[in-house]
Amino acid sequence: MISLAINGKTYEVDVASDVPLLWVIRERLQLTGTKFGCGIGMCGSCTVHIDGKAERSCQTPVGSAQGKKITTIEGLPENHPVKQAWIKEQVPQCGYCQPGQIMQAASLLAEDPHPSEAKIIQHMNGNLCRCGTYPKIKSAIRLASEGGEK
Amino acid sequence: MKPDLTRRQFLKVTASGLAIAVAATSTGFRLLSAAELEKSGSAFRPNVWLEVLPDNTVIVTVSKSEMGQGVYTSLPMIVADELDADWKNIRMQVAPASDAYKDPEWGSQATGGSSSIRHMFEPLRKAGAAAREMLLMAAAREWEVAVKECAVDQGKVRHIRSNRMLTYGQLTKEAANLEVPQNPMLKKESQFRYVGKEIPRLDMHAKVNGVAQFGIDAFVPGMLYAAIARPPAYGADLVSYKKDAAQAVAGVHAVVPIHSGMAVCADTIEAAWKGRDALKPDWQNAKYPQLSTESLTKEFTGKFETKGIMARNDGDVGKAFASGSQKIESVYLLPYLSHATMEPMNCTVQVRGDGCDIWAPTQNQSGVLALAVQITGLKPEQIHVHTTFLGGGFGRRFERDFVEEALLLSLSTGKPVKLVWKREEDIQNDFYRPMNATRIQASLDADGNVTAWSHKIICPSIFARVFPQMMKNGIDNAAVEGVENMEYEVPNVAVEYVRFDSAVPVGFWRSVGSSHNAFTVESFVDELAVAAKKDPLEFRIGLLKNHPRARRVLEVAAEKAGWSKPLTRGQARGIAYHFSFGSYVAHVAEVSVDKNSGTINVHKATCAVDCGPTINPAIVTAQIMSGLTMGLSAALKEKIEIANGGIKSENFSDYKLLRMNEAPDVDVHIIKSNEKLGGIGEPGLPPIAPAVANAVFKATGARVRQLPMKPETVMAALRTA
Numbered sequence: 001m002i003s004l005a006i007n008g009k010t011y012e013v014d015v016a017s018d019v020p021l022l023w024v025i026r027e028r029l030q031l032t033g034t035k036f037g038c039g040i041g042m043c044g045s046c047t048v049h050i051d052g053k054a055e056r057s058c059q060t061p062v063g064s065a066q067g068k069k070i071t072t073i074e075g076l077p078e079n080h081p082v083k084q085a086w087i088k089e090q091v092p093q094c095g096y097c098q099p100g101q102i103m104q105a106a107s108l109l110a111e112d113p114h115p116s117e118a119k120i121i122q123h124m125n126g127n128l129c130r131c132g133t134y135p136k137i138k139s140a141i142r143l144a145s146e147g148g149e150k
Numbered sequence: 151m152k153p154d155l156t157r158r159q160f161l162k163v164t165a166s167g168l169a170i171a172v173a174a175t176s177t178g179f180r181l182l183s184a185a186e187l188e189k190s191g192s193a194f195r196p197n198v199w200l201e202v203l204p205d206n207t208v209i210v211t212v213s214k215s216e217m218g219q220g221v222y223t224s225l226p227m228i229v230a231d232e233l234d235a236d237w238k239n240i241r242m243q244v245a246p247a248s249d250a251y252k253d254p255e256w257g258s259q260a261t262g263g264s265s266s267i268r269h270m271f272e273p274l275r276k277a278g279a280a281a282r283e284m285l286l287m288a289a290a291r292e293w294e295v296a297v298k299e300c301a302v303d304q305g306k307v308r309h310i311r312s313n314r315m316l317t318y319g320q321l322t323k324e325a326a327n328l329e330v331p332q333n334p335m336l337k338k339e340s341q342f343r344y345v346g347k348e349i350p351r352l353d354m355h356a357k358v359n360g361v362a363q364f365g366i367d368a369f370v371p372g373m374l375y376a377a378i379a380r381p382p383a384y385g386a387d388l389v390s391y392k393k394d395a396a397q398a399v400a401g402v403h404a405v406v407p408i409h410s411g412m413a414v415c416a417d418t419i420e421a422a423w424k425g426r427d428a429l430k431p432d433w434q435n436a437k438y439p440q441l442s443t444e445s446l447t448k449e450f451t452g453k454f455e456t457k458g459i460m461a462r463n464d465g466d467v468g469k470a471f472a473s474g475s476q477k478i479e480s481v482y483l484l485p486y487l488s489h490a491t492m493e494p495m496n497c498t499v500q501v502r503g504d505g506c507d508i509w510a511p512t513q514n515q516s517g518v519l520a521l522a523v524q525i526t527g528l529k530p531e532q533i534h535v536h537t538t539f540l541g542g543g544f545g546r547r548f549e550r551d552f553v554e555e556a557l558l559l560s561l562s563t564g565k566p567v568k569l570v571w572k573r574e575e576d577i578q579n580d581f582y583r584p585m586n587a588t589r590i591q592a593s594l595d596a597d598g599n600v601t602a603w604s605h606k607i608i609c610p611s612i613f614a615r616v617f618p619q620m621m622k623n624g625i626d627n628a629a630v631e632g633v634e635n636m637e638y639e640v641p642n643v644a645v646e647y648v649r650f651d652s653a654v655p656v657g658f659w660r661s662v663g664s665s666h667n668a669f670t671v672e673s674f675v676d677e678l679a680v681a682a683k684k685d686p687l688e689f690r691i692g693l694l695k696n697h698p699r700a701r702r703v704l705e706v707a708a709e710k711a712g713w714s715k716p717l718t719r720g721q722a723r724g725i726a727y728h729f730s731f732g733s734y735v736a737h738v739a740e741v742s743v744d745k746n747s748g749t750i751n752v753h754k755a756t757c758a759v760d761c762g763p764t765i766n767p768a769i770v771t772a773q774i775m776s777g778l779t780m781g782l783s784a785a786l787k788e789k790i791e792i793a794n795g796g797i798k799s800e801n802f803s804d805y806k807l808l809r810m811n812e813a814p815d816v817d818v819h820i821i822k823s824n825e826k827l828g829g830i831g832e833p834g835l836p837p838i839a840p841a842v843a844n845a846v847f848k849a850t851g852a853r854v855r856q857l858p859m860k861p862e863t864v865m866a867a868l869r870t871a
Contacts, residue, residue: 019420027375027419032367033360035541037492038573042802045492073360086358090350090768093218093776095357096364096492096541121811128802130492130542131218132779134813136772 002062007075017063022046024062033073033099044127047100048072054107073099082106085144093131101127105141114145167203168322170277171196174254179273181280181330197250199277200229206319208235210242213251215261215513217543219831220769223351225270231344232278236305247515247535259515262548264731264829267765279334288324289316348768365511365538368498373566376559377422379429380411383796384653385437395428406562415563436795438653443792450587453608458648461630465642470602474593478681482670483856485789486654487583493541494576497556500566505532511540513547521550525557545658549581577805578797581657584610586666590674598682602642605633610651632667637700638693661832664730668836672726676844687725703727703736703758710819711738711756724845726837733761733828739841743850748861752814760821761828770830771818777834778816783808785839787858
C-alpha cells in the first residue's frame with residue numbers, strides 16, 4: 001500500500017512503487033486533469049506540484065511521492081491568480097496541455113512573483129502546446145504576476 | 151443515439167418546453183416543431199438544435215467536435231443571437247452521432263475543412279429566428295395584442311405600450327403549439343447582440359480547472375486497459391513473441407492478436423504496458439526494407455521528368471517560355487509531418503449484447519458509427535457515440551483506426567476496453583501530411599513582367615484512400631489546392647500533378663494541400679520579385695490587379711508591420727499571403743539569422759485576415775495565432791524521419807515541436823468584410839513558412855527551399871548564397 005497526500009486528502013493505493021505517479025493520479029484516483037502527453041518528461045502535460053515544486057508526474061515513481069504534499073490542477077483553488085488570469089486572457093484552445101501549463105506557471109509565480117520575460121520563457125519552455133497558445137500564456141503570467149496589470 | 155432516440159428525446163423535451171428542429175431538404179432547410187415532427191413520420195430525420203425550457207434555460211445542441219477552434223461557443227452564439235436569448239441562460243450539449251446531425255452540406259457528421267460556421271450559420275440562424283417569432287406570437291396571444299406591439303429583449307418578450315413582460319420560459323408551452331414559420335425574419339447585422347462580439351468561451355472554466363472530459367478521461371466500471379505492440383516497419387510480420395511472459399505479468403488478462411499488432415489487455419494501464427514490453431515481439435520481413443528519408447527524397451525529386459496530369463493549363467506556357475527574356479527555375483522539398491496532437495490517440499468502448507457505447511475524441515461521428523455497425527453487427531440505434539473534448543485534432547481524428555482497435559478488443563474480450571496509445575505509437579502510426587517535391591519554372595519579359603508559370607507537383611494522394619469518389623480525372627484536389635486556383639495574374643499558367651504514393655500513409659493535416667503549396671508559390675513569387683528587381687510587396691500587388699481581397703490583406707499586414715520602416719541591424723521582414731478555406735490571410739515575419747549556427751529567430755509576426763463576417767473576433771484572432779504557430783513549428787522544426795522501412799521518429803525528443811522560446815508575439819488584424827463567410831481553423835497556417843523563408847532571404851541572401859528550415863538546412867543555403 002502506498003499512501004499519498006493529494007490536494008489535502010490522503011489516499012491509500014495498492015500499487016507497485018515504481019509505477020509512474022501520473023497513472024495513479026489519473027487512472028486510479030481519476031483526478032483526470034493531470035494529462036498524459038509523452039511519457040518521457042518532454043511535454044509537461046502531466047505537471048503537478050510535489051512539495052510546492054513543479055514536477056513531471058510521468059517521471060515520478062509513485063513510491064518517491066510518499067510522505068510529500070502533492071497538488072494537482074483540481075487542488076489549485078479556482079480563485080488562484082493563475083487560473084483567473086488564464087480565464088481573463090482566454091488562454092486555452094483544445095485545452096489538453098493547459099492543466100500542466102497552469103501548474104508550471106503557478107510554481108513560477110510562487111518562487112518569483114514578478115518574473116522577467118526571460119525567466120517566464122526559461123521556466124515554461126518545457127511545456128508544449130500544439131495549439132500555439134504561447135503568446136497568451138505569457139500574457140496570462142504577466143497578468144497574474146502583476147495583480148491584474150499587464 | 152439514432153434517429154428514433156433523437157425523436158424520443160425531442161418529444162420528451164417538447165412536453166415541457168419549445169424545441170425547434172431543422173431538416174435539410176433538397177430545396178433548403180425545413181423548420182419543425184414537435185407536433186409537426188409527429189405528423190411527418192419516421193422517414194423524416196430532423197435534428198434538434200435548440201430547446202427553450204420553462205426555467206428559461208436555452209439548450210443548444212452542437213454537432214461539431216470541439217478541438218480548440220471554439221465551436222462550443224461560436225455555434226451557440228449564432229442561435230442565441232437570433233433567438234435574442236440571455237447569454238447566461240445558454241447551455242450547450244454535445245450531439246450524439248446520428249443521421250439527424252449530419253452536416254447539411256456534406257451529408258455526414260464530421261468536423262473539418264474549416265467549415266463548421268460556414269455550414270451551420272444558416273440553419274442555426276433560422277432555428278433561432280423561428281423560435282423567436284413563435285415566442286413573440288405566443289406572448290401576443292397571451293396578451294391579446296398584435297405581434298407588432300411586442301418586442302424581444304434578452305430572453306423576454308415585452309409589450310411595448312404597457313411594458314408587460316413574460317420570460318421565454320413562461321411562454322414555451324404556448325409557443326410549442328404554434329406553427330413553425332418557414333421563413334423567419336433574420337436579423338440585420340446591426341441588430342446582432344452576440345455575433346461579432348468577443349464573447350468568452352463556454353469551455354474555459356472546465357479547461358482551466360482540469361474538469362473538461364477528453365477521450366482519455368473516460369472510465370467504465372470493469373474495463374480493461376489495452377496496449378498494442380506494433381510493427382516497426384510497414385508490412386512486417388510478427389514471427390514470434392513471448393505470450394507466456396506477457397500473461398505472467400500481474401494484472402494481465404489476455405493477449406489478443408489484432409490486425410495492427412498484438413494487444414495486451416490488463417486491469418491497469420501499467421500492467422498492460424508492462425505486458426506489452428514482456429511480449430518482446432520479433433518482427434521480420436519489412437515490406438520495403440530500403441525505405442528511408444534518403445530513398446524517398448531521391449524518388450520524389452526524380453519524378454520531375456515523369457508526365458503527370460494537368461490540373462490547370464491557361465494560355466500556352468511553352469510558347470511563352472520560348473519568347474521570355476529571363477527564365478527562373480526552383481525546386482522545393484517538404485517532408486512528411488505528424489499531427490502530434492497533445493492528447494495521444496485513444497478510445498474507450500463497451501460492446502454489450504444489446505448495445506455499444508463509444509467514448510471517442512473524434513472528428514468523424516458518422517464514420518465511427520458506421521464502423522461500429524460494421525464491426526459489432528448492432529443497429530445504429532443501439533450504438534451511442536459519446537464525442538468528448540478533443541486534445542487537438544488537426545485532421546488526425548478524422549481517421550478511425552484507434553476506434554476500430556478499441557471496438558475489436560472490447561468485442562473479443564467481452565469487456566469494456568480503454569485503449570491509450572503511447573506517444574511513440576502516435577508519432578509512428580500516423581496518416582502523415584504528405585511529402586512534396588515541387589519544381590516551378592517561370593519566364594519574365596524585359597520589363598520584369600511574368601509571362602509564364604509552370605508548376606509541377608510530386609505528391610502522394612490523400613483522397614485516393616479517404617474519398618476516392620472525389621478524385622477528379624486522376625487529380626487529388628488536396629495535392630493542387632492553392633496552386634490550381636492561384637490568383638496571381640499570369641497569362642500562361644500550367645499546373646501538373648504527378649501522383650506518387652509511397653508506403654507511408656497520408657491524411658488530412660491542418661490546411662492540407664495549402665500547407666505545402668503556399669510555401670512553394672509564395673517562396674517562388676518572392677524569387678520572381680528579386681529577379682524583376684521589385685519590392686516583394688509591390689510585385690505581388692502588381693500581379694493581383696483583379697483580386698482586391700488579396701491585395702487588401704497584403705497591404706494591411708504590410709502597413710501594420712511597418713513594411714517600409716527600417717529594422718534593427720540583422721533583422722529583416724518577409725511577406726506572404728494565401729487564400730484557403732474561403733479566407734485570405736497575409737503574414738509579415740520579422741526574423742534574424744545567426745550566420746554561425748544557422749538558427750532562425752522569428753521576433754514578431756503581423757497578420758491580416760479577411761474571413762468575411764466574424765462570429766467571435768477573439769476566437770478568430772486565437773485561431774490565426776494558433777495556425778501561424780503550428781505553421782511555424784512545421785517551418786522550422788518538424789520532419790518525420792524514415793529508416794529501414796518504417797518511421798524512425800519516436801517522440802518529442804526527435805520529433806520536435808515549437809516551444810515558447812521560439813514562438814513570436816503575434817499581432818492579428820481582422821479586416822472588416824461583408825464577403826462570403828470564410829473558414830478560420832486552418833487559413834492562418836499556410837503563409838507563415840514562406841513569410842519566414844522570404845525574410846531569411848532578405849536578411850542573408852540565402853534562399854531556403856526545403857522545410858524544415860533547421861539550422862543545418864539554413865547553413866547549407868548560406869553556403870550557396
